[in-house]
Amino acid sequence: MNEVLSWISVHEQYIYIVVLMIFLGIEVIGRVPSVLHTPLMSGANAIHGVVIIGAIIVMGKAESDNYIALILGFLAVILGTLNVVGGFVVTDRMLEMFKSKNKAQKANSRKLSN
């Protein structure tokens, strides 16, 4: 118990960042229309590809005789890149489909506000 408490205290700022981030994650997508669920999921998917930074660090720190680290790290870099690049490109393609839609919507709302 005591240990947990002091752990919390030591990592106070981390915990703040985590808690605030959770709030932000929830707030930010609060009112998404359901047609955007799939692109939003896909965009979020690309963002967690940030894990690739960990893979780069692993790879970049591996000693050149540590074959396990090298191979696993290399694999991790490839997989991470796939996640990032594929994620953003796929999202962009999906959103392209909605493009005409936005234009039409804007035109509509302009009509309404006049």
Next chain:
Amino acid sequence: MNEVLSWISVHEQYIYIVVLMIFLGIEVIGRVPSVLHTPLMSGANAIHGVVIIGAIIVMGKAESDNYIALILGFLAVILGTLNVVGGFVVTDRMLEMFKSKNKAQKANSRKLSN
């Protein structure tokens, strides 16, 4: 320049907390209806009364022969308490006025959803 950079680096987590908090502050009240502007302002006013914690620390650390610190600290505690207590009570009173309104609204929305 270099100093500013290293200052940023040293206070990285602080800066994160500040930036995230700014986002949250903006997100959280994004869609407030204008009748609630006054109570919201008043509620926010009460929240920044948290500055009283600083006053308590000042007061509590002042040596008993340091009259300036004691007097200013005492004043700060009084003013801070005024801000906190007055702020929350005034907000509550304002919101009391809207109470019947909420009930009616809820009843309305219930009617609509059936």
Next chain:
Amino acid sequence: MELNILTICYLIGSVTFILGLKMLSNPATARRGNLIAATGMTIAILGTIFLYKDDEGKSLHNYGWIFGGIVIGGIVGVLAAKKVKMTAMPEMVSLFNGMGGACAALISIVEFNHLTENFATNGWQVLTGENLFSHLLTIYAGAFIGCVSFAGSIIAWGKLNGSFKDLTFKGQHILNLIVFFLIICLIILLLTPLFADNYNFFYLIPLLSLVYGVLFVLPIGGADMPVVISLLNSFTGVAAACGGFLYNNQVMLTGGILVGAAGTLLTILMCKAMNRSLGNVLIGNFGGGNSAAAQGGSGGQYKEISVSDAAVAMGYARKVMIVPGYGLAVAQAQHACHELEKLLEEKDVEVKYAIHPVAGRMPGHMNVLLAEADVSYDKLLEMEQANDDFKTTDVVLVLGANDVVNPAAKNDPSSPIYGMPILEVEDAKLVIINKRSMKPGYAGIENQLFFQPKTSMLFGDAKSVLQQLISEVKNL
């Protein structure tokens, strides 16, 4: 151990502030949100008092003074908050806001004293390099922002309750800029080479900041005070955050920044609701002074209606809509208004109120006012709803409202209020307008509505006119 629990108290505090503010922005949860934030605040304060330890591991002392201060502040705060009249709420908020600003400034001053004493006895080694830099910066920023907020709030409070008049003179904005610039220079000057001989210059910062606060608010029209208070509110938030930085205290930091950000957005939202920009409000060239008022009265022919004719028109209507505005609030005529409403309902006339979001001088003004007179909520229609209903309304009674029914907002792109949504009273069969004269309202512009064939003017103070109407309706 205690410090660890304190950390958790602070975390709880921060989370409740976020949750509270979130709930405050939704009518259904607002009151609960306020309570939640207050609970979190209590936890954070009690935690600090009993669990705080400074860097050397010492607990706080001077408990007598601390509790004394809290008790005094608490009692005064509760009494003031309970006794204030509903319509004087913004004044009260302004005053409380000023207290917070002053508190932040005092903290900075005490900490600066503390620092200089330390310097005097221990020399430079107490704090060096980066640490000193940010320490000093937060002290100065806290003193600056806190004092501006304090002085500005007091002026705003005075303007709202009529103690101070608007003061505009030539070169005012330039003077403001000069003072601001002086303060910034002083801060930069005092940032790095701090020696015993320039200590005392520090006290110029709070002093000049007080002056700046006064100058900043003085030229702004009294009617714009809610916006100014909201802005000063967010200033105080930032000042509180400085304190958080100073003491490495997360709950002060997060609470302060949260209010700083939310307050700034709220200020902008308030301006938007009145179709103004923040810059426009702060420069103060519209509203308040009613400088454009002179142009009034040249709009054409208007017709008057007598009280008894008005009473007949309303007494035999099927549906009457009342549009309350700022004039109703200054005349304190809400109770008379409610009485008229009940009387008409007894005569089987359907009576509703059309509430414009920025009618009056603070957001929600009309709701608060009518709630005070026990008008039931079902009778209050929001703008959109009311605009649908006007089409089926026989008589609209406009009580001391002007800008919120001005068709220029719809028709005249050159009007300063163009684009603001308004109550479209012209859709009704007959419009009766009560005000004291043909003078314009807050925006200082003329209202073509008064000259339209459907419209009749009923001059007089809102309260006395309502009382006359009541006795006439009784006699029908």
Next chain:
Amino acid sequence: MELNILTICYLIGSVTFILGLKMLSNPATARRGNLIAATGMTIAILGTIFLYKDDEGKSLHNYGWIFGGIVIGGIVGVLAAKKVKMTAMPEMVSLFNGMGGACAALISIVEFNHLTENFATNGWQVLTGENLFSHLLTIYAGAFIGCVSFAGSIIAWGKLNGSFKDLTFKGQHILNLIVFFLIICLIILLLTPLFADNYNFFYLIPLLSLVYGVLFVLPIGGADMPVVISLLNSFTGVAAACGGFLYNNQVMLTGGILVGAAGTLLTILMCKAMNRSLGNVLIGNFGGGNSAAAQGGSGGQYKEISVSDAAVAMGYARKVMIVPGYGLAVAQAQHACHELEKLLEEKDVEVKYAIHPVAGRMPGHMNVLLAEADVSYDKLLEMEQANDDFKTTDVVLVLGANDVVNPAAKNDPSSPIYGMPILEVEDAKLVIINKRSMKPGYAGIENQLFFQPKTSMLFGDAKSVLQQLISEVKNL
């Protein structure tokens, strides 16, 4: 110096992620939001490669491997993302998500290896106390969550493209619980007393986690995969955040947590849009298996319509509304549908599409499908708008939709879809329903609409029926 710049890169990264996600949730800014997040990601990645220094101040090496990996991953990623068919998007997302999960798991494994080597050579003093505890915990959590996400995503991908069938057996949920419990026990066991002889038990964590991931997704109906993918997406976010904690890396931490939180909420929103609870989806007792299908066919009398009669009805109508559904997507009949629309428009028939938000098997499915066939956006009506328009519609053509037009959602409180908003096609004069049989749709429940006097059934595969309709309309 470099590290300081890196900090700023990471800050930019975090901010763009938040902004990007915010903009992604609004149709007007979504595409720009995606671009902004991608830019921030690029900055963070390039910053890491060139500016990162470890605790001892050493830069990264093995640049060849790093760039090699990035180039390979990048090329494959772009090609895969560009080549995939629009309707196979969720599969693709699932696959990419699995890659991210695997990446997180691999990082954990390598770091664990690193740690054990350190132990072997330097003994316990490398990391002690609290630090060791949280270090180990994040490694284990990263391995666990990453592997579950990887295995689950692969299964979800396989289900969506038809490689795996739903697999349900008795005691499945209990088995899942046991495996989950085993993993947790293992983690607790390995947390404190770590010695050379129990190192190898660690590898059981990723192994069991893979098994758990497979077991977790297997029983869930194929049609529910979008929801599952969204959930696994948020898991991967948490796994990435573990990496951030491990390396004290704020951009990984914030990015991961952001996705973790937003993904969880998104999952819940998706379930809500289908009027289900997340628990209901995960237990998998509805959808997929169509277990309730047997009850179908006993609802009463229905009447059929011939293709030529349907063509006449539509060809001479003033206004035709097409309701596309899942059946249109499986039949890949969007192009035929667009052709029919053009043909009818040439005959001066007004044609619109009524788009239900959860028609099909992924949110936005119908929009994507019809956009692919170049149907202009003006023709797509959202649900509310369509429901207003049905009243003035002569013929509604329902193409492979079922649940989204089921009146039970409005009338029958005992129905599993009760409360879901539907397209109220009964308001139109004539309803023609195309499907292959009387079998129910996704929710596995019967549709009373089929038995109503206004309704006529037009059996057959959507594509072939549309082609027949086209030739009939041409001959009119």
